[in-house]
Amino acid sequence: MWITFSLVTLAWISTAQARINCEQVLHDCLRPEHVPWTKCYEDRIGSCITGRIQSNPKFIHQRVSWSQKVEKSPTPEHSLSIPASALQRSRGPEVLGEDVLLVTTVINSTLFKLSRTRRKQSRVITPDPPAPSVLGDLVLVVRAGNVPVQNLSQPIKLTFKHNKQVGNGTCVFWEESPLDDGTGTWSTKGCDTHDTGDEFICSCNHMSFFAVLVNPALSVSQSDAVNLSYITYIGSALSVFFTVISLIIYICLQRRRPEKATGVHLQLTGALLCLHLTFLLCSFWVWQLSENEEGWVCKGLGFFLHWSLLATFSWTALEGFHLYLLLVRVFNIYVRRYLLKLSVVGWGVPTLVAAVCGISGVYGKYNLRDANNQTSAAQICWMSSEFPHRLLVSYITTVAVPGALMILCNSCMLGLVVFKLWRLRASSLGTESSGWKKINREKGMKLLKDAATVLGLSCVLGLPWGLASTTYISLPGIYIFTILNSLQGLFMFLWSVALTCKSRSDNDSSVRDPSSQKIMTTSFNN
Template sequence: MMWIFLVTLSWLSTAQAVHFCKNVISECYREAPLQNVPWTRCYEDRISTCLQGRHLMPNFIQKLVNSSQEAEACPTDMHSVHIPSSALQRSRSDESQMEVVLVATVINSTYFTVSRPEAIKLRPNRPKATSRMVIHDQRDHMQGTVMGGLVLAVTAGSQPVGNLPQPIKLTFTQTRQMEYRTCVFWQELDNGTGIWSTYGCNTNDTGAVVICSCNHLSFFAVLVNPNLSVDETHSMGLSYINYIGSALSVVFTVMSLIIYICLQQQRPEKVIGVHIQLSGAVLCLHLSFLLCSFWVWLINEDDEGWVCRFLGLFLHWSLMATFCWTALEGFHLYLLLVQVFNIYVRRYLLKLSLVGWGLPTLIAVVCGSLDVYGKYSLKLSDAKDQNSTVQICWMRSEFTPNLVVHYITTVAVPCMVILYNACMLGLVVFKLWGVRGSSRDADSSRSWKKVNTGKRLWKDFVTVLGLSFVLGLPWSLASATYISLPGIYLFTILNSLQGVFLFLWSLALTCKSRSDKDSSTTHPSSQKMTTLNN
């Protein structure tokens, strides 16, 4: 009996140290925070010695491989890994060990908690990987959606593997075509969270297959549409572009107003009146942006007086007024091209002004009563691991309801305006195509020259391009800021110079003011266009 008791006690003590493979993730995810260590480190320690039990786990490979030979593993039909012999040799605990345990499996991406940007402290130096932590800088930090929601976990031996001369090849297969995919690995942080980093990994996207070449072993994934992290150098460059572009827009918008007022006195037209209102809104937008940016340089960093709150309200009001008047430009274009004859609206410009100026005023008053305006702070980290702050008078950063106000007024409303004006621009292209077709039919008896056709196509292209800036379509490039750094620069340049493009459009109207009168007496289609402007 004593012998049975001792054997049973020995078995129980041994069983407590045994971990079944299917429970390793849940156990580490639950126990690691209590031990103040990342759960991924607990997983790597236990996964090579765990037991699979009676039934083999799906999408899980655990096998002994010869360290002097290459090894391959395919945990799923869509994930595979090829490990060179140099990586297996480095994973050995001693040189006499010939075989190492290779584990390859896929893990749900929900187990990986991405750290908040303000909690990330990255260092500029990149030492050799002597532990599981690989220190890197901010340029490697990526954010995005994990492709397929699965992370490929690969471990070998008991020693960390990094800075390999021959990279490890990981293959991710996806049947659905996706763009802008990037290979990343999971970089754990001391607070139990982590980040997705591209350090040591190269991406080869062939369409249906993404091949990742990495010089270390870890948890790997492919991010779809990663958010670009802009460092302080690019941030300062973009800031200067904004300041210079806004200053030029203020100057040229004032010149546009003078031109429009002169045209209005010579030939009163409703379309010119709408252009005047839009130019006024754009002038207020760029002027308020410059005032909000420069005012924070003059006041104390911790001071947030009524002037900054007023400037934040002024900037928000100007932005909403600009979008409202671009939408009204599209509405007037609809009346011009669709509702052609017998259009008379009593006090037409006054009613448009009530919408174009009244709606932004109402929104600004409601937001001002909620005390949402103040100093907005954006923290940046440069290459020297020094935190810097960019401030502007806008909506207060710490005010939670600002998220709702922000997404409604600066995301939802602009998206609807851009979509509507894009449809109007498509209608313009359709009408121009019909007008040019009728003109070619009318001139069929004449000798139609290719030179004249080229000139008309060029004029139509310039017209459509100018209308796209008047309708505010360059704002749609905001989606490009989530794709690449050139997209951010393109969006910043085009929208900061909006006043300059409006000035060029006013010059084009001035040059065509006399030719439009002459053409309206000769071409019926042009007569429609001229009649509707009045």
């Protein structure tokens, strides 16, 4: 009898020692002997003694019915919704009873150590891009039942609220390194992200340590936002004025001396006119709408703004394609209905993409958020902020495919122009037999002319759009990008004036500079 009592007492003491207070679980699991600490935490947090910690709203440790949907909010910024099917899966086949244990809390993100990735050694040192950070530096822990929960047919929904300006957010969970060295990575497997503007909603098919990774967004003060708005509106108004003049110049040049290059410039100028004019209309029309009103006019303006932007990218890319045929293929080449074929691509592809987006209901009123209070700082008729996949559609149809490809291809074309000019200048200077002063003077004049040609071509080929990457780095980058791209119409006007002067000089005399003529006229024979 005494032996039996002793065994029962020892068993009770050992069980009591194993069931430590929930306040001490995290501290004990962070000891060096518990690696990785996350597995230790998941094992012990379900069997700990709550004690006084139950009064802490950030720690929820209670039994819930597995037959009903459960909604909890450990903090005002974090909430979760677990369907009944997920709770039923967490019970396990051998467990009886009507309830399961649910544990949810938040943990500081500094406790999660990222695995180091080996990089190839390079002599060129390039700065790393800004690393994504955990929203609020908090990780939401979700654990239910006795068995791991994965591959749920009905996902659990996690809500992360934010009241400050953040970049694009991505829902992730903590995945331990296979080396079991206490490190790991943030993974997106099984999690979908939806950004409503005020909160990130994560839909995940498992339970784990969850967080939202956000890209650091460059904060712009209210005064800078006002200055950028004035620069954009004034620059777009000037672009509308100068593109109209450029259209008149190109039409006159086309009637006097029909050339394929002039036709391409004419189409690009028309696309720029549509872009800046529609942008001004979209910006000013949205002021006539109430806070919750969109209207079919705003949706139509958003459609035309997207269409004109895609048309501008298309014709800018076709400018680079035209230059490629002139410099790489045959200069005097005949292509039947050349401008008609280019027009099918330049106007047809943007129309098709914009039509598909319009049928999907993408367009509407877009709210620009203030950096401090997340209220609507500005509005424009564009892709509606209420559309679920607005960020994805906007990224694919404006940045990833048309913008990036256009900048990449046209940058190669500009490099080819510089190479051709260098070879032509080297060959022409090598055949001259005049004095050194005259050679240096002529070399300097030709260098200035080539620099002006390359600078003008860089604007025609749309390379200022590539400065969009600088807007994520510094405030001066935002100003430079805004000024250059709002004044595209002015640059096109200067290019048309340069072509007019070149055409007159070619008519007054014979060809004085064969190298520059190939670059400036860029035309096919009819």
